[in-house]
Amino acid sequence: MPALELCLLVKDYFAHKYNLTDLVRTQEQDYPIQMLKLLVDGEAVGKLPCDGILATKVRSYFSRYRELFYKSKEKVLMRRRRPMERLVARADVIILPQVSHLEVMQLAHDQQAHVGHDQTVAYILQKFDWPGLHKDVARYINSCHVCQTSKFPKKRMKFPLKPLESGGPNELLQVDHLKLSTTEEGYQGVLMMVDHFSKYAVAKPYCVFYAKEKCQLVMDHWISE
Numbered sequence: 467m468p469a470l471e472l473c474l475l476v477k478d479y480f481a482h483k484y485n486l487t488d489l490v491r492t493q494e495q496d497y498p499i500q501m502l503k504l505l506v507d508g509e510a511v512g513k514l515p516c517d518g519i520l521a522t523k524v525r526s527y528f529s530r531y532r533e534l535f536y537k538s539k540e541k542v543l544m545r546r547r548r549p550m551e552r553l554v555a556r557a558d559v560i561i562l563p564q565v566s567h568l569e570v571m572q573l574a575h576d577q578q579a580h581v582g583h584d585q586t587v588a589y590i591l592q593k594f595d596w597p598g599l600h601k602d603v604a605r606y607i608n609s610c611h612v613c614q615t616s617k618f619p620k621k622r623m624k625f626p627l628k629p630l631e632s633g634g635p636n637e638l639l640q641v642d643h644l645k646l647s648t649t650e651e652g653y654q655g656v657l658m659m660v661d662h663f664s665k666y667a668v669a670k671p672y673c674v675f676y677a678k679e680k681c682q683l684v685m686d687h688w689i690s691e
């Protein structure tokens with residue numbers, strides 16, 4: 467990624483509070499990123515010099531994107547996107563140091579109307595990633611006071627249920643996600659498409675939890691076929 471583009475990305479996201487030099491410095495001071503760099507540079511032949519939990523987290527993250535990590539010429543550790551991820555965002559992903567995690571999770575969750583886990587992760591992945599991102603976001607949302615108090619009202623409103631009706635094929639398409647553990651190719655789940663009238667079904671794997679990718683799958687494997 468060109469230096470100017472990278473610089474703009476950092477400025478854009480952090481509202482001009484930080485610059486590229488801050489990012490390089492905080493990455494250099496970040497312990498998990500130091501461990502990750504050892505693996506990227508091929509310098510950790512045996513055990514990583516850190517505790518077991520951190521070592522497992524960093525190794526599992528490294529093995530998921532192994533060949534995609536690189537250091538930009540400004541010495542920022544980044545990773546390229548997998549082909550399916552590029553449907554949503556083309557810019558490479560910055561590996562974000564811990565000191566910025568909270569701020570980014572607040573921007574991605576609190577300022578996006580307290581969206582759920584998958585949407586929060588997807589929002590962050592448009593620009594950033596880090597080892598243990600999914601678990602950190604889950605922990606953050608579980609401790610979010612607004613979510614805990616407003617999303618689960620004690621008395622739920624009840625609405626009358628009505629059966630869905632369709633008069634012919636392709637009149638009503640039912641779409642649902644089936645989330646699975648991530649495969650080696652990077653797929654995270656299956657998108658199910660079922661014609662309500664005929665019950666004809668199509669299932670396609672997806673990589674990222676973005677509406678744009680899901681729409682593309684419906685376009686390619688239902689509407690176009």
Ligand SMILES: [Zn+2]
Pocket residue numbers: 575576580581607610611612613614
């Ligand atoms: Zn929340």
